[in-house]
Amino acid sequence: NAGVMQNPRHLVRRRGQEARLRCSPMKGHSHVYWYRQLPEEGLKFMVYLQKENIIDESGMPKERFSAEFPKEGPSILRIQQVVRGDSAAYFCASSQVADHRDTQYFGPGTRLTVL
Amino acid sequence: DQQVKQNSPSLSVQEGRISILNCDYTNSMFDYFLWYKKYPAEGPTFLISISSIKDKNEDGRFTVFLNKSAKHLSLHIVPSQPGDSAVYFCAATQMNTGNQFYFGTGTSLTVIP
Numbered sequence: 001n002a003g004v005m006q007n008p009r010h011l012v013r014r015r016g017q018e019a020r021l022r023c024s025p026m027k028g029h030s031h032v033y034w035y036r037q038l039p040e041e042g043l044k045f046m047v048y049l050q051k052e053n054i055i056d057e058s059g060m061p062k063e064r065f066s067a068e069f070p071k072e073g074p075s076i077l078r079i080q081q082v083v084r085g086d087s088a089a090y091f092c093a094s095s096q097v098a099d100h101r102d103t104q105y106f107g108p109g110t111r112l113t114v115l
Numbered sequence: 116d117q118q119v120k121q122n123s124p125s126l127s128v129q130e131g132r133i134s135i136l137n138c139d140y141t142n143s144m145f146d147y148f149l150w151y152k153k154y155p156a157e158g159p160t161f162l163i164s165i166s167s168i169k170d171k172n173e174d175g176r177f178t179v180f181l182n183k184s185a186k187h188l189s190l191h192i193v194p195s196q197p198g199d200s201a202v203y204f205c206a207a208t209q210m211n212t213g214n215q216f217y218f219g220t221g222t223s224l225t226v227i228p
Contacts, residue, residue, distance in 0.1 A: 004158070035218075042119070042204060042218035043159070059215065091158050104216070106151075106158030 004029075004094050004107035005074075012113045019079040019086070021110045025094030032075045033093040033104060034067060043091060049075060082114045118142045119207050121219035129227050134192040136222050138205035141186065145207040149216070150179060150190050153202045162203075163190070195226045 005024040013019050025032050030051050035043040045059040049069035060067065064082075069075040079086055089111050093104040120139045128134045136150075146167040151159035165172040165179045165188070172179050178191045192199055202223045206216040 006158075033216075035216075040220065042117075042121075042220040043206075043216070044218070045215040048215075056215070093158075104161070106160070108156065108158045 004092060004105050006090075006092050006107035006110050008110060009108060010111050010113070012115060013082045014115050015083055016081050019082050019112055019114075021077040021079075021090050021092075021112070023075040023077070023092030023094075023107060025075070025092075026096075026105055029094035029096050029105075031095045031097070032069050033095075034075075034077050035091045035093065037089045037091065037109075039088070046077070079112075082112075084114045087112055087114045117220070118145075119205060119217045119219040121203075121205060121222050123222050124220070125223040125225070127225045127227060128195045130197055131194045134190075134195045134199065134224055134226070136190040136192075136203050136205075136224065138188045138190075138219050139186060140188075140207050140217075142207070142209075142217075143186065144209050145217070147208050147210050148179070148181060148188050149206045149208075150177075151204045151206060151218075153204060153221070159204055192224075195224075197226045197228050200224055200226050 007022050032049045034046040037043045047060045047067045048056040064080045066078045089109045091109045093106045095103045118141050149164040150162040152162045153159045163174050163177050163179050165181050170181050181188045202221045204221045205219045208216050
């Protein structure tokens, strides 16, 4: 039973380019969460999605960031026109149900570096 | 606005002794707390949790204590083992109002053999 998969593990972009981060949840999980960890900081919640729906995007920056979780395929976190401040580790987590807080399983993260 | 704080960035402990990791929070509405363990280049792994209706939860070598009046929780690891060396994050959430976890900045634990 594969865990949460994220790719790429490392992503390097120049300022102004687009970054696409992918997350495949654990089998049977329909809830996906994205977190960002800036250097020297804890993980910060960005967005919570269920299949085809954004449930809570209160942690998402208002501009340049978007997320989707289509009916088929992985969840995508998209960052347009990246800036240096976007450099961080982006973690995806998935859960089978939404009301048990200890069942969010995390992926290994994507480390985004913006040059 | 850091609602969950871990004021010790690092901790070193001898193998076999007790490790105590501390966490403070500011939001009195938080009612569920978790500890995650993270190795380098991996995602966080859930370790133990506690609901605000309890003040202690134990799982093997790991015990979490919650002091609601002080808005403080701690993780005790007894006895500490070298494999426990990792970064430990505490997290808090409000169970009935969304799905955000608020994470602390982490404490890097080193267990010295």
